[in-house]
Amino acid sequence: MDNSKIVIETHELTRRFGDFIAVNAISFDVKAGEIFGFLGANGAGKTTAMRILCGLLLPSSGKATVAGYDVYTQSEQIKRQIGYMSQKFSLYDNLTVRENINFFGGIYGIPKRELQQKTAELLERLQFEAEADKLVRSLPLGWKQKISFSTAILHSPQIVFLDEPTGGVDPITRRQFWDMIYEAAANGITIFVTTHYMDEAEYCDRVSIMVDGAIAALDTPQKLKQQFGVEDMDGVFLQLARGAKRSGD
Amino acid sequence: MKAVIVDNLVKTYDKGKVLALDKVSFEVEKGELFGLIGADGAGKTTLFRILTTLLIPDSGVARVLGLDVVKDLWDIRKKVGYMPGKFSLYQDLSITENINFFATVFNTTFEANYHLIEDIYVQLAPFKDRIAGKLSGGMKQKLALCCALIHEPKILFLDEPTTGVDPVSRKEFWDMLDRLKERGITIVVSTPYMDEASRCDRIALIQKSKILGIDTLQGILSQYKKRLFAVRSNEMFRLLNDLRQYEKTTSCFAFGEYLHLSLQQADADVPATKAYLEAKNHQNLIFKPIQPNIEDAFIELMEIHDLQNG
Numbered sequence: 001m002d003n004s005k006i007v008i009e010t011h012e013l014t015r016r017f018g019d020f021i022a023v024n025a026i027s028f029d030v031k032a033g034e035i036f037g038f039l040g041a042n043g044a045g046k047t048t049a050m051r052i053l054c055g056l057l058l059p060s061s062g063k064a065t066v067a068g069y070d071v072y073t074q075s076e077q078i079k080r081q082i083g084y085m086s087q088k089f090s091l092y093d094n095l096t097v098r099e100n101i102n103f104f105g106g107i108y109g110i111p112k113r114e115l116q117q118k119t120a121e122l123l124e125r126l127q128f129e130a131e132a133d134k135l136v137r138s139l140p141l142g143w144k145q146k147i148s149f150s151t152a153i154l155h156s157p158q159i160v161f162l163d164e165p166t167g168g169v170d171p172i173t174r175r176q177f178w179d180m181i182y183e184a185a186a187n188g189i190t191i192f193v194t195t196h197y198m199d200e201a202e203y204c205d206r207v208s209i210m211v212d213g214a215i216a217a218l219d220t221p222q223k224l225k226q227q228f229g230v231e232d233m234d235g236v237f238l239q240l241a242r243g244a245k246r247s248g249d
Numbered sequence: 250m251k252a253v254i255v256d257n258l259v260k261t262y263d264k265g266k267v268l269a270l271d272k273v274s275f276e277v278e279k280g281e282l283f284g285l286i287g288a289d290g291a292g293k294t295t296l297f298r299i300l301t302t303l304l305i306p307d308s309g310v311a312r313v314l315g316l317d318v319v320k321d322l323w324d325i326r327k328k329v330g331y332m333p334g335k336f337s338l339y340q341d342l343s344i345t346e347n348i349n350f351f352a353t354v355f356n357t358t359f360e361a362n363y364h365l366i367e368d369i370y371v372q373l374a375p376f377k378d379r380i381a382g383k384l385s386g387g388m389k390q391k392l393a394l395c396c397a398l399i400h401e402p403k404i405l406f407l408d409e410p411t412t413g414v415d416p417v418s419r420k421e422f423w424d425m426l427d428r429l430k431e432r433g434i435t436i437v438v439s440t441p442y443m444d445e446a447s448r449c450d451r452i453a454l455i456q457k458s459k460i461l462g463i464d465t466l467q468g469i470l471s472q473y474k475k476r477l478f479a480v481r482s483n484e485m486f487r488l489l490n491d492l493r494q495y496e497k498t499t500s501c502f503a504f505g506e507y508l509h510l511s512l513q514q515a516d517a518d519v520p521a522t523k524a525y526l527e528a529k530n531h532q533n534l535i536f537k538p539i540q541p542n543i544e545d546a547f548i549e550l551m552e553i554h555d556l557q558n559g
Binding site: 040041042043140142164167169170171172173175178179186196197198199200202203221232233234237238241244 | 288416504544
């Protein structure tokens with residue numbers, strides 16, 4: 001891991017919706033190649049913060065740069081440097097696996113010849129060649145998530161944002177998915193991930209926990225457990241989130 | 250009389266091409282809190298729809314409170330409460346309007362059965378005039394539970410009530426279920442979160458349309474055959490890869506802070522395994538025997554099942 005290079009930097013980043021402060025002066029850095037866990041209760045402000053960092057929403061105040069670009073003025077450049085995957089939206093059900101890869105590769109601006117080659121490599125690596133021309137709709141959720149993640153990093157982004165990527169999958173698939181995350185991180189892609197599975201928080205290099213719009217804790221899982229005097233990340237989360245004033249999505 | 254009897258239930262979709270339930274059988278006792286645990290696509294929702302008379306099975310028998318789900322559907326509908334996985338309330342009605350609506354459908358009133366939902370409703374009361382579409386996830390979930398309870402059902406079917414909900418809200422939801430159970434209501438609940446197994450009296454593990462095992466959590470765990478070790482070092486991903494490539498390893502998976510490892514000859518392989526890892530220069534190695542948890546058991550059952558089915 002290149003410890004010197006910072007790929008996400010925020011300083012007192014704030015977003016208001018009317019009187020409501022969704023994100024309240026959060027400051028943190030994410031280093032290149034790091035697996036950064038972004039946790040919080042429903043309604044804590046995670047989604048809003050993530051949308052800002054993806055260049056989809058303007059902050060109300062504060063600073064943030066992603067891959068060196070300013071979220072206020074360079075959102076288009078940011079979008080080219082990042083990948084995004086969520087459980088809720090990942091692939092088009094009524095396109096085949098190959099069509100989905102082509103579609104997203106095209107959107108990410110990968111030249112046609114390179115895309116063909118990358119598609120072939122991807123299908124081989126996932127051992128999905130036999131399913132390449134099947135509709136995504138007909139595939140098990142675990143497969144969709146693997147294709148979706150691979151598609152999100154096909155253009156070799158600096159950072160990939162994963163929004164609850166493992167919700168609802170079986171325990172083996174969930175672990176295979178984390179193998180892919182580790183591999184991507186080992187290849188230098190920074191991982192920014194949200195999850196409701198506290199065991200997955202342990203797989204992160206560092207974890208931040210948002211409560212009521214602010215970052216209530218940020219450290220390695222080991223240090224957080226020491227700090228709160230608990231055995232696992234579930235214990236850390238419960239202590240912090242029980243004090244939360246607001247709830248919601 | 251059992252609360253639920255399911256015997257050899259089969260359901261296919263798409264003219265038999267998609268098998269959703271493959272000879273599923275189980276029973277639920279009266280007053281039991283029964284968990285159906287499995288990933289998305291395992292067949293949980295299909296099973297719930299059959300038990301609530303919304304789908305007809307291809308073959309097999311299902312009885313709820315002694316009534317047949319095909320022949321006696323109207324009687325069953327009066328007696329069951331159903332909370333579907335997707336939020337299914339009227340988004341443009343308020344909290345009280347939704348509860349009133351569901352009460353009226355069942356020929357009762359909010360006031361007559363208020364005592365059934367009081368515990369949960371008091372948490373919603375400050376927002377009672379807010380439309381359902383504007384509620385937070387946790388509040389929608391509570392409202393849906395109120396609507397499923399307002400006609401005094403004998404049995405509740407809850408399809409993934411905690412999916413996508415944070416750990417704190419999940420614990421609160423299970424606390425509510427405990428209080429309902431104390432009142433004698435039978436509850437059948439599905440979840441993809443394996444850790445919630447500990448909140449159920451008994452669980453059925455379901456994967457790829459089949460039941461892998463039915464028992465208490467302790468019973469499921471006691472069937473686990475392999476000797477299991479927890480291992481960690483300073484570099485977890487390298488450790489995982491090294492152990493997966495190791496000739497004596499039978500399985501190795503990440504489990505939070507530790508890897509869970511099983512070895513071909515169990516304890517006899519431990520010294521050689523430690524030496525192997527030290528030779529690979531793993532620092533701060535921790536290696537200790539542990540008891541399996543529900544995910545270990547589920548993974549083992551999945552593997553056994555996959556072997557049996559080629």
